Each structure stands twice: as structure tokens, then as C-alpha cells.
Amino acid sequence: MSSQVHLEMLKKINTEKGFIAALDQSSGSIQHALRLYGISERQYSGEEEMYTKVHKMNTRIMTSEAFSGDRILGAILFENTLDREIEGLASPDYLWQTKKIVPFLKVDIGLEAEHNGVQLMRPIGGLNDLLDKAVGKNIFGSKMRSFIRLANCSGIHIIVAQQFAIGARILAKGLVPIIEPEIDIHSPEKGAAELILREELLLQLDAIPDSQQVILKLSLPNITGFYNKLIAHPRVLKVVALSGGYSREKANRLLSENTDMVASFSRAFSEELFDLMSHDEFESTINESIDSIYQASNQ
Template structure:
């Protein structure tokens, strides 16, 4: 049974304008995220210190006056962030109660080695306990990433089947899954992969029960409005776009051309913010980033 908070979050995601901030860099991607933020690897000596540094970065972002529910619909958190506090509250409660930003939780455990042109997700052994933890903190939904490298039908069908299989487990726990089969922006077969991916997703959507809906997180496509059938599909709450390595200017340009898709950017969101900036500089830089991404999301 959804909590009142989760029902209010559903209404916000469905009806309000804005985008989703991806603040979910985990073990492998954290050193790079910190380096881009101006924190060198010499400034921490172990994983705990590293995650403390990245939590300070995320705290500075979400407590900034630029970051609130007027332009930011939701934020995706890493489990380590969920276990920490911001402003004396659990991170998820702070986001919703203080900022009116809907919390999501990254639940995947990373990627398997490439096979058939894709990287499936590693098994998520503790998913049920993770979903229970998320529900206890009024988290609205989850996200899980796998990666498509080539236009291989067998691989793409497998990746989409895995995403929806885990997605149904998440739905059964009362949470909204963000299905994320990322297409590598450097794939030599990107357009071909996108065509196979759309067909596989449509087949899985059509097989969902009448009361089941999901969100989709997809790489910005080569063909403008290529995912319009997914945007308009009755089983899809929202289609969000990942920046995938495009810089913010290019990601915003592509996003603004795709009607109905909204951003869920990570690196493109934090591009330009730096640990060494004064609060005024940091807030102005973040405000400019948020405004640009917001405008691309509502165009």
C-alpha cells in the first residue's frame, strides 16, 4: 500500500514540469565524479572517506537554494547516500520534506562482462531488503542500469527482459522502477541498437498487467522523437534521458529536440561546480546548470 507521501510524489512526477537529478555515482564512478568536482584522490585514503567526500558534494548540491522542486522533480540516490543524513534528516526525507524533490534509489550492483554486445546487470542478491529500506524512507522509485554496446538483437532482448523482470519485483514492493538500458553514445551501431531496443521495450510494455506502469531512462536517440511511442505509451509514467557522456550543451540540444522526454543528467548537471568555489559562485553555477536543463526538459 503506497504511503500518502508516495501518492503525492506520483502526482508530482506525472503532472509537474522539471527534470530528475542523477546523484547516484557509486563505487567505480565516484573518484571520477570527485575529480571533476575538484577533490583529488590524495584527499581521501579509503572508501569510507571517499563516500564522505561525495556526500559532502551531494549535500552542497541539494541544500543549495538553486535546487528545489520548482525545477527539479526528483533525485536519484546511491544506497550510501540513503544511509546518511542531510540537515538532520535521512537524505530521502530531506529531499521530499524540505525541497519537494522526489527521491529515487539506485539498486543495481554494477555490470556483468560484455556478451552479445551488451552488459547485463549483476545479480541483485539483497534487492528485497533494499526495497524495504527504501519504502521505510518514503522513497518513490528505483533505477537500475545496464548497457547496450552493439545492435545485437539477442543481447538487447536479453537486457530488456532482465530489466523488466527485476522491474516487476520492484513494482510488487510498491515502488516505481526506472528501467535503464543505456545505449553507449560511442556505439558504431547506435541507431540500429535503438531500433532493436524500442521494439523490445514495446513488447515488454504490452505484456505488463493493466495496473502496472514503469519509467524509462534512455540515451538521447540519433533520430529526433524516435521514442515518441514510448513517451505516449499508457504503461509509461515518464521517459527520462541520460546524458551518457555528452557535455551539457550537447545533451540539452538533443533533449530539447525530443518532445516529452525530460532530463535525468548526472555529469551534465554537475559540470562546472567545484569544491573550491565560494557559496555564491557554486550556487550561481548550479542555478545556471539547472535552468538550462529545465528549459531543455520543458521544450
């Protein structure tokens, strides 16, 4: 990627209105995503056919007239999408050149078993090679997710330290990391976990060199404006919200109450999109989804 294109993408994320669409299904969640879309396991055989089905689904979303840079800032892809084309262009190039949507790449490969109330990321073998591949494919940034179930100080400290250690490797490649320590929206200790997480994030952000920034992807907080300190931090390019299992209606309502957070929804974004919809039905439904999330992101 040229430095000029990188600066154009950076400017878009930093200054324009919109949200980030998450199309980064992991190997463990693709079957679930396809079922929600109306495609059962009986309709494909083996991993390659499964990936082809999900790429067809994501292609239908990304080629939709409603899916454009007018309301969408970026889109998070997973590695298999990176290796495929859309309308004759590599997927990241299609997003930027055709839609003016900034491409991101999911780099984590799933979670460890729960310990100290959290699930760390599994070791990411070949991360350097994947990041080099991302740079070569004109990816702007990358995303990695870990999971917090309980307000355990030790667990949350370790999970944030892991995120920022990998984030430093991503920054060293010239990419912008999306740091995603998700908190379980059903946790009985969600509010307490948010307090610990916020302080751990501030400590790690303070240690980032002046010339670098990260994006934070967080569960919508119990208290409105709870993450304003993070939003205002000079090392934070953007704070985006995951839907975390909320319906789109509820996620949008909570998001609209948190000024300056914008959406990075996955399931809530693709809610009510189905394989057997006609072209007009699909276009109408995705346009309504995009518009509702855009409005909630820009209150």
C-alpha cells in the same frame, strides 16, 4: 510511506514540469566524480572517507537554494546516501519534506563483462532487503542501469528481459522502477540498436498489468521523436534522457529536440561545479545548470 505521500509524489512526476537529477554515483565512479569536482584521491583515505567526501559534495548540491522542486522533479540517490542525513533529516525525507523533490534509489551493483554486444547487470544480492529498506526510508522508486554497445538482437532482448524481470520485483514492493538500458553514444551501430531496443521495450511494456507503470531512462536518440511510441504508452509514467557522456550543451540541444522527454543527467548536471568555489560562485553555477536543463526538458 503513507499512501497519500505516494500519491503526491506520483502526481508530481506525472503532471509537473522539471527533470530528474542523478546523484547516484556507483562505487566505481565516485572517485571519478570527486576528481571532476576537484577532490583528488590524495585528499581522502579509504572507502569511508571517500563516501563522506561524496556525501558532502551531494549535500552541497541538494541544500543549494537553486536545487528545489520548482524545477527538479526527482533525485536518484545511491544506498550510502540513503543511510546518511542532511540537515538532521534522512536524505530521502530531506528531499521530499524540505525541497519537494521525489527520491529514487539506485539498486544495481554494476555490470557483467560484455557478451553479445551488451553488458547485463550483475546479480543483485539482497535485492529484496534493499527494496524493503527503500520502502522504509520513504523512497518512491528505484533505478537500475545496463549497457548496450552493439545492435545485437539476442543481446538486447536479454538485457530488456532482465530489466523488466527486476522491474516486476520492484513494482511488487510498491515502488516505481526506472528501466535504464543505456546505448553507447559512441557505438557505430547506435541507430540500429535504438530500433531493436524500442521494439523490445514495447513488447515488455505490453505485458505489464494495467495498474502499473514504469519510467524509462534512455540515451538521446539519433532521430528526433524516435521514442514517441514509448512516451505515449499507457504503462509509461515518464521517459527521461541520460546525458551518456555528452556535454551539457550538446545534451540540452538534443533533449530540446525531443518533445516530452525530460532530463535525468548526472555528469552533465554537475559539470563545472568545483569544491573550491565560493558560496556565490557555486550558487550561480548550479542555478545556470539547473535552469538550462529545465528549459531543455520543457520545450
